Amino acid sequence: MNIVLTGSVAYDYLMTFPGNFRDHILPDRLDRISLSFLVDSLIRRRGGIAANIAYTLALLGERPKVMATAGEDFEEFRVWLEEHGVDTSAIKVIPGEFTASFFVTTDQANAQIASFFTGAMAYASQLSFANIIERPDLAVISPNDPQAMVTYARECRQLGIPYVYDPSQQIIRLDADDLRQGIEGCQALFSNDYEVGLIEDKTGLSLEAIREYADFVVITYGEDGANLYTDDDEFHIAAVKPQIIIDPTGVGDAFRGGFLKGYMHGLSLERCGQMGSLAATYCLEAESPMSHQFDMETFINRFRQYFDDHGELDQLR
Numbered sequence: 001m002n003i004v005l006t007g008s009v010a011y012d013y014l015m016t017f018p019g020n021f022r023d024h025i026l027p028d029r030l031d032r033i034s035l036s037f038l039v040d041s042l043i044r045r046r047g048g049i050a051a052n053i054a055y056t057l058a059l060l061g062e063r064p065k066v067m068a069t070a071g072e073d074f075e076e077f078r079v080w081l082e083e084h085g086v087d088t089s090a091i092k093v094i095p096g097e098f099t100a101s102f103f104v105t106t107d108q109a110n111a112q113i114a115s116f117f118t119g120a121m122a123y124a125s126q127l128s129f130a131n132i133i134e135r136p137d138l139a140v141i142s143p144n145d146p147q148a149m150v151t152y153a154r155e156c157r158q159l160g161i162p163y164v165y166d167p168s169q170q171i172i173r174l175d176a177d178d179l180r181q182g183i184e185g186c187q188a189l190f191s192n193d194y195e196v197g198l199i200e201d202k203t204g205l206s207l208e209a210i211r212e213y214a215d216f217v218v219i220t221y222g223e224d225g226a227n228l229y230t231d232d233d234e235f236h237i238a239a240v241k242p243q244i245i246i247d248p249t250g251v252g253d254a255f256r257g258g259f260l261k262g263y264m265h266g267l268s269l270e271r272c273g274q275m276g277s278l279a280a281t282y283c284l285e286a287e288s289p290m291s292h293q294f295d296m297e298t299f300i301n302r303f304r305q306y307f308d309d310h311g312e313l314d315q316l317r
Helices: 027-032 049-059 072-083 119-126 146-159 176-184 193-203 207-213 251-264 269-284 296-303 312-316
Strands: 003-006 010-016 041-047 065-070 087-093 100-106 112-117 138-141 163-165 188-192 216-220 226-229 234-237
Touching: 003 049, 003 146, 041 049, 041 072, 049 065, 049 072, 049 251, 065 072, 065 119, 072 087, 087 119, 100 119, 119 146, 138 146, 138 251, 146 163, 146 176, 176 193, 176 207, 188 193, 193 207, 193 216, 207 216, 216 251, 216 269, 226 269, 234 269, 251 269, 269 296, 269 312, 296 312
Parallel strands: 003 065, 003 138, 010 100, 065 087, 138 163, 163 188, 188 216
Antiparallel strands: 010 041, 100 112, 216 226, 226 234
């Protein structure tokens, strides 16, 4: 299956706070909140949602194409992605701009406070699926410049390209009508439990209504795993217990990469969810969204320590 991933390509600035945010938030003063956290560490890593998903797919033997915009500081990032199996031919460099940047601080409870600078991502609406020579069998529309997300969903509907819709961090910025249209035309919706509440509140669509539009809906619950819904069925996917917890940044993107690998090869939704669960744990055990490592053989062997695939994953070797 030929897949194109749209969304952010960014540099991640990852910081750690040696305490809990909740201990420093005064509920009766939220209207004038003013906080500054002294962090213990700062590292810069390659990231961005589209790039993160692509990296996990590449680890699993695919060569996913990313369609995105980046800044003049992107060349080293491009070379690295290509070396790791990601097709960057549809990534456009915007002169005079920096690549988008994600600043996140994680506390001892793995709670996070983050900010995102759009940079070159603000030009993503200049790109078009119509300009991709080989039409994809599947597109992923993940957080990006809001207008680009609206445009891509519209183009996919017009061109007949099935798409996975993952608005997550941009739910707040998208208009209710645009968000609703993105859901109504998608093949699948991915969200976490908090974000799906935002979607329901903003669009007026209940989970039951969303299930009628999408072929399937995936809602993740962190350490409690994920729930998968079709229009007439639902089942739970257990989380894979990590050997060590290093950093939760990008865990949801790794889940999507693992899920999509199985989906691209026609595996059952339950098996896809289980692959996503393991990929997420690999990411949780690493220090950044693109530092986990494995090959297909290693992945399958560890998968079978937790799940019985009845030999289905042998076709992925």
